[in-house]
Amino acid sequence: MEGGAYGAGKAGGAFDPLTLARQPHTILRVVSWVFSIVVFGSIVNEGYLNTPAEGEEFCIYNRNPNACSYGVTVGVLAFVTCLLYLALDAYFPQISSVKDRKKAVLSDIGVSAFWAFLWFVGFCYLANQWQVSKPKDNPLNEGTDAARAAIAFSFFSIFTWAGQAVLAFQRYQIGADSALFSQDYMDPSQDSSMPYAPYVEPSAEPDPTGMGGTYQQPANAFDAEPQGYQSQGY
Numbered sequence: 046m047e048g049g050a051y052g053a054g055k056a057g058g059a060f061d062p063l064t065l066a067r068q069p070h071t072i073l074r075v076v077s078w079v080f081s082i083v084v085f086g087s088i089v090n091e092g093y094l095n096t097p098a099e100g101e102e103f104c105i106y107n108r109n110p111n112a113c114s115y116g117v118t119v120g121v122l123a124f125v126t127c128l129l130y131l132a133l134d135a136y137f138p139q140i141s142s143v144k145d146r147k148k149a150v151l152s153d154i155g156v157s158a159f160w161a162f163l164w165f166v167g168f169c170y171l172a173n174q175w176q177v178s179k180p181k182d183n184p185l186n187e188g189t190d191a192a193r194a195a196i197a198f199s200f201f202s203i204f205t206w207a208g209q210a211v212l213a214f215q216r217y218q219i220g221a222d223s224a225l226f227s228q229d230y231m232d233p234s235q236d237s238s239m240p241y242a243p244y245v246e247p248s249a250e251p252d253p254t255g256m257g258g259t260y261q262q263p264a265n266a267f268d269a270e271p272q273g274y275q276s277q278g279y
Contacts, residue, residue: 061138062135065134065135068134069212070134070153070209070212070213070216071131071134073205073208073209073212074127074130074131074134074209075127075131076205077123077127077160077202077205077206077209078123078124078127078128078131080123080198080201080202080205081119081120081121081123081124081127081202082120082124083194083195083198084116084119084120084123084167084194084195084198084199084202085116085117085119085120085121085124086120087191087192087194087195087198088113088116088117088120088191088192088195089117090191091105091187091188091190091191091192092104092105092106092113092116092117092188092191092192092195093105093113094182094183094187094188096182103182105175105178105183105188105189105191105192106171106174106175106178106192107174107175107177107178107179107182108178108182109174112170112171112174115167115170115171116167116171116195116199119163119164119167119199123160123163123164123202123206126156126160130153130156133149133153137149146220147217147220150213150216150217150220151217153209153210153213153216154210154213154214154217157206157207157209157210157213158206158207158210160202160206161202161203161204161206161207161210164199164200164202164203164206165203167199168196168199168200168202168203171192171195171196171199172196175192175193175196
């Protein structure tokens, strides 16, 4: 089975980094990985402010700690997810089981679509909190570029993760056209539903048909002709 439908290379083949790097889904994973770094890195480094009058830091997004926490959490988890699926892409050519390949592609569809949704929520949330932020909370405009960058790359991440879901779905459709992917192959010799072949009794005399005699059990054992002693009527 070719790797075009399910990944680089053939089932059980060796890992080829050049082939993997040219795969569209691999490129999108790397781009998504970079975007996640930008989002959580911007918030961690410049997303918290403090004023001389206040000793505690506060979130740059309308002083809402949940907004900063959401952006950092989603960014870090997306970063880890990208690494895991990059590792899966590298291991994918060595998966010989069709069922395991199908599960990997289906998980790619679900996870990518889920992360596209999380980034959409994050973009809306951060953009809304940034819009209602009060200028008096940040009179020197500190960290504004980082805050806008986190919002912008959250928006871009929606499309990179949605693109991964679309590519994974296309791979699934290509694989579904294959008989090995759509149904499980079973060795006929191991199929318990197949009826047993009739018992062929060897014949001592030449058989014109070449098939020998076929053993057939009587319909009723008591219908067989009695053998041995028989009572005689007097």
